[in-house]
Amino acid sequence: MRRGSIVQLIVIGVLAGAIASAFALIPGWLPEPASREAGRIHFVFWFVTGICIFVFSIVAAVTAFAVWKFRAPPDDDSDGPPIHGNTTLEIAWTAVPTLLVTAIAVVSAIVLAKDDAQGANPLRIEVTAQQFFWSYSYPGFGNKQSDVLRLPVNRSIVLRMTSKDVIHSFWVPEFSQKQDVVPGIHPTLHITPDKVGTYPVICTELCGLGHALMRSRVIVMQPAAFQKWANQKGGA
Ligand SMILES: [Cu+2]
Structure with a gap:
């Protein structure tokens, strides 16, 4: 050449x-x-x-x-030399x-x-999906209930999920992971948030008429602010 x-x-x-x-x-x-x-x-x-x-x-x-x-010219239908x-x-x-x-x-x-792999000393949170909303419960804090997922930054999180009715799927685009949430089983998802902020939680499995509205939020907080919130009585 x-x-x-x-x-x-x-x-x-x-x-x-x-x-x-x-x-x-x-x-x-x-x-x-x-x-x-x-x-x-x-x-x-x-x-x-x-x-x-x-x-x-x-x-x-x-x-x-x-x-x-x-x-090749328009009338040239011949093959090129083969490579062997x-x-x-x-x-x-x-x-x-x-x-x-x-x-x-x-x-x-x-x-x-x-x-x-989950990190050391993970925070365990129960995630429940149902038509058509998400709810979260914190076993380490007297089963505190919330309809917003609040997480401390830079800590290993283990989400243990289940569904009350049909198959849903947990997705936070900024966390890049998706997990199907299937009734009767308890899949887990490990997340280590490293940026404070508010991100959408989206159901990404067509689960019924209200599927498009099955959204929630995740708020990643400074550890001290998270502790303060977690120790308060009441939800949200
Ligand atoms: Cu859903």
Whole structure:
């Protein structure tokens, strides 16, 4: 291959990569992560996106170059020369995807294991889903009831969930995790909020007519403010 062609291929590849990167980065597709688990999940997301952009750049460069340089006249229906027995090429196109997929698998497995592990001294909260609202109970604070999920920042939280009727699903976009809440079983979800703020709790399993309204809030508070609230009598 001529040197000029390689330079042209690289230029097209870099351009394609730049356009894909702009499309990935500029719209702000994801909410700001507000938990350690979400931070790790975002890392996996961007790691995989980076690999995808790399592969896309190569494919786009080769495709655009072929269309540009090897365009056939309209009446030319003949095939191009076949590629056979190019061992180097075959090893490369087997080894590179294997490496990339293995890297994604290893990174995902590490993040999954870390996100699934509860931290030291977790705060346990019972979450109850029903048509069409969420309620929360704090066993460590005399079963204090609340219809808003209040959490202390930077503490490991274990949500133990159940449903009174049909399947619901607990989702806080800023926490990046979703958990189906199924009647009769008690799935758990581990969260370590690391940003003070108020975020939506959304039911993300179609659960009946009021599904779209099945929303609540999570308020991540400073530990002292949380303690003060938790020790007060009464709900909310
Ligand atoms: Cu629901």
